[in-house]
Amino acid sequence: MRTAAPRYSVSAFAARYGWSYIFIAPTLLFFALFTVVPVLQAFTLSLQNATIVGGTWVGFANFVTLAGDPIFRLAVLHTVVYALITVAAQIFLALFIAGLLQPLPKTAQVFYRALFYLPLVNSAILVAMVWRWIFNPNPFGLANALVQLFGLSPHPWIGSSDEALAAVILSTVLIIPGGGVVLYSAAMGGIPKELYEAADVEGASWYRKWRHITIPLLRPTTLYLIVVYTIAAFQVFERVYIMTNGGGPNNATITIVQLIYSTAFQFGRYGLASAQAVVLFVMAVAVAVIQFRWLQSDVEY
Amino acid sequence: MRLNDDSPPSVAVSSRRRFLRSLGALAAGTTLVAACGPTQPAAAPTSAPEPTSAPKPAGAAPTPAAAAPTTAAAAPAQATPGSLGNKQISIEWWRRNYTPGSQNAETITSDAAVKGFRDRFPNVSITIQGGPFGPETDQKFDIAILQQHAGPDVFHTTGGDVLKYAAASQLAPPPFDDNDRKDFNSSALQATTYKGQAVAYPLWIVPWYEYINLELFKEAGVEPPKDGSWTYQQFMDAAKKLTYKRPSGTQVYGFAQGNDEYAFLLIDGARPYSQDLKQWTFNTPQAESGFNKWLALPQGKLEPPDYLTLKPNDAEAHFANKDVAILQRPSAFINVLNGKPQEWKFGENWDIANFPKGDADQSGWGGLGFIAVREQQDADKKAAAHAFARYLTGPDIGPDLQKATVEYWLAPSARTSAAGAYAAYHPAKAKVAKMGSFTYVLPNVRTWSEIDQKVLRPATDAVLEGKKQPKQALEEVAPQAQALLDEANK
Numbered sequence: 001m002r003t004a005a006p007r008y009s010v011s012a013f014a015a016r017y018g019w020s021y022i023f024i025a026p027t028l029l030f031f032a033l034f035t036v037v038p039v040l041q042a043f044t045l046s047l048q049n050a051t052i053v054g055g056t057w058v059g060f061a062n063f064v065t066l067a068g069d070p071i072f073r074l075a076v077l078h079t080v081v082y083a084l085i086t087v088a089a090q091i092f093l094a095l096f097i098a099g100l101l102q103p104l105p106k107t108a109q110v111f112y113r114a115l116f117y118l119p120l121v122n123s124a125i126l127v128a129m130v131w132r133w134i135f136n137p138n139p140f141g142l143a144n145a146l147v148q149l150f151g152l153s154p155h156p157w158i159g160s161s162d163e164a165l166a167a168v169i170l171s172t173v174l175i176i177p178g179g180g181v182v183l184y185s186a187a188m189g190g191i192p193k194e195l196y197e198a199a200d201v202e203g204a205s206w207y208r209k210w211r212h213i214t215i216p217l218l219r220p221t222t223l224y225l226i227v228v229y230t231i232a233a234f235q236v237f238e239r240v241y242i243m244t245n246g247g248g249p250n251n252a253t254i255t256i257v258q259l260i261y262s263t264a265f266q267f268g269r270y271g272l273a274s275a276q277a278v279v280l281f282v283m284a285v286a287v288a289v290i291q292f293r294w295l296q297s298d299v300e301y
Numbered sequence: 302m303r304l305n306d307d308s309p310p311s312v313a314v315s316s317r318r319r320f321l322r323s324l325g326a327l328a329a330g331t332t333l334v335a336a337c338g339p340t341q342p343a344a345a346p347t348s349a350p351e352p353t354s355a356p357k358p359a360g361a362a363p364t365p366a367a368a369a370p371t372t373a374a375a376a377p378a379q380a381t382p383g384s385l386g387n388k389q390i391s392i393e394w395w396r397r398n399y400t401p402g403s404q405n406a407e408t409i410t411s412d413a414a415v416k417g418f419r420d421r422f423p424n425v426s427i428t429i430q431g432g433p434f435g436p437e438t439d440q441k442f443d444i445a446i447l448q449q450h451a452g453p454d455v456f457h458t459t460g461g462d463v464l465k466y467a468a469a470s471q472l473a474p475p476p477f478d479d480n481d482r483k484d485f486n487s488s489a490l491q492a493t494t495y496k497g498q499a500v501a502y503p504l505w506i507v508p509w510y511e512y513i514n515l516e517l518f519k520e521a522g523v524e525p526p527k528d529g530s531w532t533y534q535q536f537m538d539a540a541k542k543l544t545y546k547r548p549s550g551t552q553v554y555g556f557a558q559g560n561d562e563y564a565f566l567l568i569d570g571a572r573p574y575s576q577d578l579k580q581w582t583f584n585t586p587q588a589e590s591g592f593n594k595w596l597a598l599p600q601g602k603l604e605p606p607d608y609l610t611l612k613p614n615d616a617e618a619h620f621a622n623k624d625v626a627i628l629q630r631p632s633a634f635i636n637v638l639n640g641k642p643q644e645w646k647f648g649e650n651w652d653i654a655n656f657p658k659g660d661a662d663q664s665g666w667g668g669l670g671f672i673a674v675r676e677q678q679d680a681d682k683k684a685a686a687h688a689f690a691r692y693l694t695g696p697d698i699g700p701d702l703q704k705a706t707v708e709y710w711l712a713p714s715a716r717t718s719a720a721g722a723y724a725a726y727h728p729a730k731a732k733v734a735k736m737g738s739f740t741y742v743l744p745n746v747r748t749w750s751e752i753d754q755k756v757l758r759p760a761t762d763a764v765l766e767g768k769k770q771p772k773q774a775l776e777e778v779a780p781q782a783q784a785l786l787d788e789a790n791k
Contacts, residue, residue, distance in 0.1 A: 052440070053447045053469060071755060137606035139552070159607045161766055245560065247754075249609040250762040265440075267751045268465075 039281075046278045050271035062275035072276065074251055075259045076283075082169055082255065083233035089173040090229050091222065094180025099210075101181070102188050113185055117178035128242035131171035132158065135243065158244050161252035168239050168253050180225050187221040188214065223295040227288050234284050237261065256280045390685040391426040395453035397438060399431035410702055410710045417701030418692050425685045446471050446675060454686040455693075458501065458673050464745040466673065467495040473674040473683055474500050475690065489715040492669050492742040501671040502694040503715035507631045508736035509564055509666045511536075511654045512638075517543060517553060517626040529654040529732060533568060533594055536627075536657035540603045543626035551624065555603040558629035559613040561758065562666060565595030567741055570661030574786065578744055581786050583757070584779040587661070592764060592771035594659060599765050609762055629656070631668065632712055632733045639727065647729050655736065667740035669715065695719060713737060748785040756781045
């Protein structure tokens with residue numbers, strides 16, 4: 001039999017905890033001014049035929065235009081494919097490497113965490129330029145130099161509409177996700193040793209320990225990383241822009257943010273670009289909600 | 302997980318959790334949109350933007366955020382020296398990349414130009430505002446001129462911007478007479494015309510042409526084109542022979558160009574628009590024929606394998622590394638080669654040649670720079686700005702800048718009467734100065750960058766990759782390009 005939870009009014013809640021919100025008020029104020037207001041403005045612009053000198057109200061016409069725009073649909077498809085592959089690969093890689101670090105002594109763990117994290121401080125532009133050289137279609141591109149070592153013929157990579165997106169995805173997948181390694185490593189360190197000891201007593205194999213102890217207890221970290229990596233993947237821009245001149249041959253690597261950039265700052269269609277941004281926002285929120293519902297557990301972080 | 306014994310009852314935990322979760326979702330979402338969504342700028346410009354010093358390639362097209370076209374501004378006051386009188390007038394000139402005290406070309410030429418003008422008109426003082434190249438400066442420029450109706454009295458600009466400001470009635474049209482009209486390159490004058498009226502002063506006209514590596518020609522036993530002129534067939538024959546593997550194993554390619562250049566589409570007489578700019582015409586048999594001539598280059602593997610992603614700098618690097626024998630680029634690359642006199646000697650190991658001639662009259666692709674005067678109520682300032690713009694684009698500035706970098710300024714001049722100074726500067730530039738006469742400058746169409754990047758370039762990529770036939774691609778492009786052209790003409 002279920003019992004009703006005790007009534008707890010908003011005023012009581014405010015009386016008890018209201019003061020604590022005073023402490024976060026300055027941050028909230030900045031957040032509202034510099035994030036919420038511009039976002040609301042973007043929503044407003046998405047309903048206008050906005051240019052640099054102003055705009056006229058067009059209702060949902062921009063969204064109708066997007067629905068019929070094959071390049072926008074292509075950009076959505078590329079963004080989703082990029083996100084699916086890179087997020088899955090980054091989560092797997094981070095988990096795998098953190099698992100390898102776990103048995104090491106504390107000092108070695110700290111060393112390797114720093115080692116994996118350090119590349120993240122590099123400029124994203126520089127990293128993209130290096131990848132542009134690696135996947136250069138000429139024989140001097142590193143990837144082609146490597147495949148030729150094995151007697152294979154060089155590939156066009158970013159110079160081909162068939163391979164350009166794969167090259168951009170590879171450039172993300174082949175980088176060890178340092179942030180994920182650090183978080184997983186820390187989370188693994190926080191799993192009570194007693195659980196593993198109990199499993200040992202029961203004669204559990206390493207796989208069963210991994211499957212039934214480690215993975216479930218890492219769920220909050222996994223949820224966090226998936227959400228963060230998905231949003232980052234949806235925002236992919238600099239790789240596409242630098243590696244493939246902003247869209248690649250025959251728009252082979254065009255992504256939503258790349259298209260937003262072109263639409264706003266090269267074509268001057270601020271209203272349409274805002275509509276694209278709103279669609280991206282809705283996609284990100286929808287994916288985040290699904291991920292929360294699917295992966296959330298009782299274990300709180 | 303309860304953190305302490307003071308935790309509220311479950312309902313409160315639930316509502317707080319829900320509240321915080323909502324707040325988190327809102328934060329994540331808004332951060333995302335803020336990061337990727339454009340918002341309308343509102344800040345006033347603090348530094349002066351300036352047009353690019355070379356015609357904007359398609360990949361770096363201007364931002365044609367034009368308002369609904371309205372009629373061009375009314376006829377200006379005559380900007381003759383006499384109208385300036387002796388009254389003290391101060392005007393502001395916005396010049397990108399001007400940095401007081403630095404030795405960059407924009408700063409040296411701008412300071413020298415102001416000095417030269419002041420010697421002629423001591424009562425006019427000119428303040429130069431600088432600003433870096435880039436979209437941020439473009440936007441500041443737009444805000445000042447289009448939103449605030451303030452900012453520069455005179456400024457450099459490029460094709461798309463000219464149209465944008467003219468459509469917003471923010472340009473004071475130059476008072477050209479018949480002599481001026483004869484003096485300017487006709488293609489340049491047409492490119493600065495908006496609704497039948499010239500709205501800015503053409504400054505320079507930059508042709509695209511071929512740089513040839515004479516050492517590679519010699520190595521491959523190919524005779525360079527006589528007087529720099531060759532037909533398409535002669536060009537192709539040369540490119541084929543110039544594509545070879547050296548004994549060392551390094552590959553030499555016959556030809557390279559930036560991936561945003563459409564010169565070959567013009568070679569048999571096709572043009573993107575009809576004369577009145579109402580009709581998209583890059584789907585004619587001439588365009589298809591030109592496209593097939595272009596397609597023969599990648600099909601014959603006469604270009605480096607990265608031809609679809611070659612930025613202009615990459616193409617130049619191929620030539621500079623001596624793995625490409627013929628490079629298609631505009632005149633600015635002359636200065637790059639001249640900057641390495643030990644390695645590159647004009648006439649000895651490099652030369653220039655015209656864009657090859659196809660089935661139609663000799664033509665080439667080109668770009669244009671302008672000096673524009675902002676429309677305003679102050680007649681004195683406007684007259685002084687016109688006088689200064691006329692000076693900046695006229696024949697007097699050549700001798701005045703001779704000790705600065707005149708060749709950079711004119712690059713070469715859009716006026717016949719001013720071209721001599723450029724031509725005298727270097728033998729390579731003397732050849733280039735003659736190319737203006739057959740250079741086709743893309744007329745101003747507000748939606749060109751969208752036509753180019755969204756429609757035309759993906760289609761040409763598909764053809765050059767061998768995934769579509771030229772005819773099919775050009776026919777698919779036509780209705781979309783026409784729609785954007787119609788929009789520009791509204």
